[in-house]
Amino acid sequence: MAEISEETYKIFETAYAFFNARLFEGALPKCLITFQRQSRLMGYVSFNRWKNKQHESIDELAINPEYFANFPLTEILQTLCHEMTHVWQAHFGSPTRNGYHNQEWSRKMISLGLMPSSTGKPGGKTVGQGMLDYVIEGGLFESAVKDIIREGFELIWFDTVSIIPKPPSQTASKNVSLSSVAADTLSVSSNHVKEIDLGVDMDAFTTAIEQSLLSDLPCEIVTSRPKKASSKTKYYCTNCFSQVWGKSGLNIVCGTCIKPYIQDT
Structure with missing residues (x-):
């Protein structure tokens, strides 16, 4: 039996590799995946954050585990791909100011089957500082996420001290990313x-x-x-x-x- 930490993080390494192959043609570099419970933050990428003795640097992609218990697996993987698109832009595109989702990032997301939206719903702005997204029906992401779940992909461990409210069950927000849920109950120590x-x-x-x-x-x-x-x-x-x-x-x-x-x- 694998060690607990190994099997928990390995799940996201597997998902990263899967979506890298299916959505990014395997072009994305490896990155260090971590869990971070930062206030009002569902995921982030910190570029060149880690460095080894050979002076090689690597990016960090962090996911907030407080969302695992209350959100569908599809929406968790949606956030992973949102952050992977930032990794793609940092290495192969032209990012603008910190945290800003520009036209290049937006077009890449759409090509992957994820529609950027300032509201997390159809009709929102497709660029901006605080950008959400929802699944495009029939797109590449929808197909890929169905395949990875069909292959048996699932989370094993869940944070039992979750302070994130469950998402509303309105049809309009059915495919909204977990990034779109307001986590106003979160606070910084x-x-x-x-x-x-x-x-x-x-x-x-x-x-x-x-x-x-x-x-x-x-x-x-x-x-x-x-x-x-x-x-x-x-x-x-x-x-x-x-x-x-x-x-x-x-x-x-x-x-x-x-x-x-x-x-x-």
């Missing part, structure tokens, strides 16, 4: 958050920011998450993921890592 007013001039850190952005191993994070309204903007460090709040448009760096804080979208 106060032990890891510093809430401070950053209404100060941070020009002294401009040089450090520019140097870190020119690093040989950039760490860009693309997320799939619902939109939210807030009077303040959250920023997080691209290295240690410490978080702060302040007004929009600030240029700040982490005093510990000397890495730029990225504005949460």
Whole structure:
């Protein structure tokens, strides 16, 4: 019998390899798949996040396991393919600003059988910062996901402390990605958050920011998450993921890592 961690993560490695072959012609590089329980975040890709002794770098693709118990397997795999499309664009396309889903990404998603939508339903915008998606009937993804499930693909372990509400059972949202569900009940532990007013001039850190952005191993994070309204903007460090709040448009760096804080979208 396989070890618990091995069999749990192997399932997603198998799914990644399957969809890579079926939807991306096997072109995507290998990546490290992890489980992350970040607030309001269903999945993300962090580029060049991991590095070995040979100085080889690899991307990280993270999935939030708190959704496993309450969402159909198809929708979990839908989110996996959403993030895989970000991997494709990072290596073979032209991404724009962090977290933005541009026309190139949108066209690729449509070619795979997943329709981008700002609402998660037909008629939504197909590009934007917080982009959702739904399954295109008769498309490549629908066919591929039926085949992988028919072959016996299934999750073995489920998070029993899920705080994600079950999706509504309306026909309009039947094929909506789990990325489209508002997870307003999620919160960030106060032990890891510093809430401070950053209404100060941070020009002294401009040089450090520019140097870190020119690093040989950039760490860009693309997320799939619902939109939210807030009077303040959250920023997080691209290295240690410490978080702060302040007004929009600030240029700040982490005093510990000397890495730029990225504005949460």
